[in-house]
Amino acid sequence: MNESVKERIRHLVGRENCLDGELDLFGYSYDASFVPLEAKQRPELVVRPGTTEEVSQILKLAYEHAIPVTPRGAASGRTGGSIPVAGGISLTLDRMTKILELDAANMMVTVEAGVRTSDVYDFCSTQGLFYPPDPASWKFSTIGGNIAENAGGMRAVKYGVTKNYVMGLEVVLADGTIIQTGGKAIKNVTGYDLTSLFIGSEGTLGVITKAILRLIPLPKMRNTIQIMFPNLEAGCLTVQKMLVSGITPAAAEIMDKICLEAVSKYRKIPINPEVGSCLIIEIDGNYEPEIERQIEAIRSIADDFDTLSFRVAKDSKETEELWAIRRGISSAIASLAPDRIGEDISVPRSAFPEVVRRIESIAKKFNLTVAVYGHAGDGNIHPSILCNLKNPEEEKRVHEAVEEIFESALAVGGTLSGEHGIGITKKPYIRKALGDSGVATLKAIKIALDPKGILNPGKIW
Numbered sequence: 001m002n003e004s005v006k007e008r009i010r011h012l013v014g015r016e017n018c019l020d021g022e023l024d025l026f027g028y029s030y031d032a033s034f035v036p037l038e039a040k041q042r043p044e045l046v047v048r049p050g051t052t053e054e055v056s057q058i059l060k061l062a063y064e065h066a067i068p069v070t071p072r073g074a075a076s077g078r079t080g081g082s083i084p085v086a087g088g089i090s091l092t093l094d095r096m097t098k099i100l101e102l103d104a105a106n107m108m109v110t111v112e113a114g115v116r117t118s119d120v121y122d123f124c125s126t127q128g129l130f131y132p133p134d135p136a137s138w139k140f141s142t143i144g145g146n147i148a149e150n151a152g153g154m155r156a157v158k159y160g161v162t163k164n165y166v167m168g169l170e171v172v173l174a175d176g177t178i179i180q181t182g183g184k185a186i187k188n189v190t191g192y193d194l195t196s197l198f199i200g201s202e203g204t205l206g207v208i209t210k211a212i213l214r215l216i217p218l219p220k221m222r223n224t225i226q227i228m229f230p231n232l233e234a235g236c237l238t239v240q241k242m243l244v245s246g247i248t249p250a251a252a253e254i255m256d257k258i259c260l261e262a263v264s265k266y267r268k269i270p271i272n273p274e275v276g277s278c279l280i281i282e283i284d285g286n287y288e289p290e291i292e293r294q295i296e297a298i299r300s301i302a303d304d305f306d307t308l309s310f311r312v313a314k315d316s317k318e319t320e321e322l323w324a325i326r327r328g329i330s331s332a333i334a335s336l337a338p339d340r341i342g343e344d345i346s347v348p349r350s351a352f353p354e355v356v357r358r359i360e361s362i363a364k365k366f367n368l369t370v371a372v373y374g375h376a377g378d379g380n381i382h383p384s385i386l387c388n389l390k391n392p393e394e395e396k397r398v399h400e401a402v403e404e405i406f407e408s409a410l411a412v413g414g415t416l417s418g419e420h421g422i423g424i425t426k427k428p429y430i431r432k433a434l435g436d437s438g439v440a441t442l443k444a445i446k447i448a449l450d451p452k453g454i455l456n457p458g459k460i461w
């Protein structure tokens with residue numbers, strides 16, 4: 001990018017909102033993914049627009065000069081989506097954080113794309129309204145990043161994922177054109193469903209600047225149950241039987257023995273050594289008897305699978321205590337090895353136990369430690385390979401194991417990603433999942449919307 005283009009951008013958004021110091025550029029060369037350092041590339045300019053009009057002007061310039069633009073939210077992505085692999089502009093939405101309108105009559109909220117997910121939740125809940133998508137990163141992830149990745153969360157089993165709450169978008173296209181998609185009408189079949197097209201598009205089709213989000217009434221009460229089993233299979237089967245019986249929990253999170261031992265050590269939580277898996281269930285509703293009925297039904301189902309313990313939180317302190325195991329997993333397992341490759345396969349719910357068994361045999365085959373946890377209620381499994389990537393022989397085994405894990409998901413009708421997207425890290429595998437014609441269709445859409453390929457180049461394929 002030449003200096004005169006940089007100067008024009010500085011003029012557009014203000015000098016203070018353009019960064020190009022060495023350390024700044026380094027800071028914007030990574031996200032929360034496990035992408036090796038050599039794949040990381042510094043942007044030439046970090047630009048922090050404050051309005052949609054500014055985003056549009058920046059893209060017009062970038063389009064004219066064929067400058068790569070990588071949209072960026074909070075960079076909490078797990079697949080390298082906001083790493084500017086082709087240099088150019090890192091377009092960060094961190095100044096566009098306004099909650100613009102709460103439409104209580106229609107139960108919808110309109111927000112700028114850079115607002116934090118938990119801020120939307122907190123704001124709506126003060127009005128008795130509920131924005132359910134809750135990625136574990138919600139204290140820092142942005143709504144724009146959630147939409148671009150179609151983020152899920154623990155509540156997906158009952159309430160669905162981000163796409164189930166997006167009614168409409170404002171998007172700036174590659175050439176700077178501003179479009180509105182969808183709207184507040186619940187039923188809408190006017191032309192192609194462009195809102196859905198941009199959801200999960202990982203910043204490759206347009207820059208999302210605003211979103212209209214659907215809300216629902218906030219459930220009045222919730223409770224947490226923690227169940228310990230002798231093995232992982234028993235926990236998976238409990239969830240399956242519970243869902244088939246008509247009980248849909250707000251969350252059903254499962255973790256294996258490796259995770260439990262790691263959390264026990266890391267957070268100093270004593271755990272019975274006979275425990276092979278832990279299931280944490282959240283139930284919610286509006287009436288006490290409804291909550292009690294669900295607890296008793298879950299207890300009776302779990303009893304068929306040799307539970308080692310069944311705890312129901314008595315108050316908010318105990319709720320925190322029961323959830324502490326799940327919340328502690330990420331950092332606890334990361335402390336077990338120099339590197340951690342965290343995957344995100346998603347499979348039909350009924351195949352969860354079978355895929356977990358396959359992952360266990362893949363771990364044995366490649367002599368690797370693979371911790372398994374996930375959203376058992378919706379079939380989203382996070383196998384985490386604990387390894388040392390500085391050892392080239394081990395690195396090779398890790399890549400082979402990852403490939404087999406993906407194959408095991410595809411073999412049962414599952415997919416490569418439940419919530420983290422493809423980004424850079426899963427690029428090599430996408431053809432296996434979608435086939436040549438599937439990938440060609442994605443590319444045709446990309447070329448139609450971004451003929452010069454300036455938006456987030458190097459991602460998805």
Ligand SMILES: Cc1cc2nc3c(=O)[nH]c(=O)nc-3n(C[C@H](O)[C@H](O)[C@H](O)COP(=O)(O)OP(=O)(O)OC[C@H]3O[C@@H](n4cnc5c(N)ncnc54)[C@H](O)[C@@H]3O)c2cc1C
Pocket residue numbers: 031032070071072073074075076077078080081082093113114134135136137140141142143144145146147148149150151152153154202203204206207208209330419420456
């Ligand atoms: C500890 C931790 C826990 C996590 N837990 C979950 C979880 O439970 N569920 C889950 O789904 N994910 C989870 N993630 C992954 C991540 O938080 C989500 O993918 C999140 O949606 C990314 O939001 P972000 O604002 O950080 O986006 P970024 O990481 O900045 O960007 C992600 C992608 O979106 C694009 N993008 C960002 N903003 C825009 C925009 N305005 N317009 C167009 N494209 C844009 C970027 O180019 C990039 O491709 C977790 C990550 C961490 C670190």
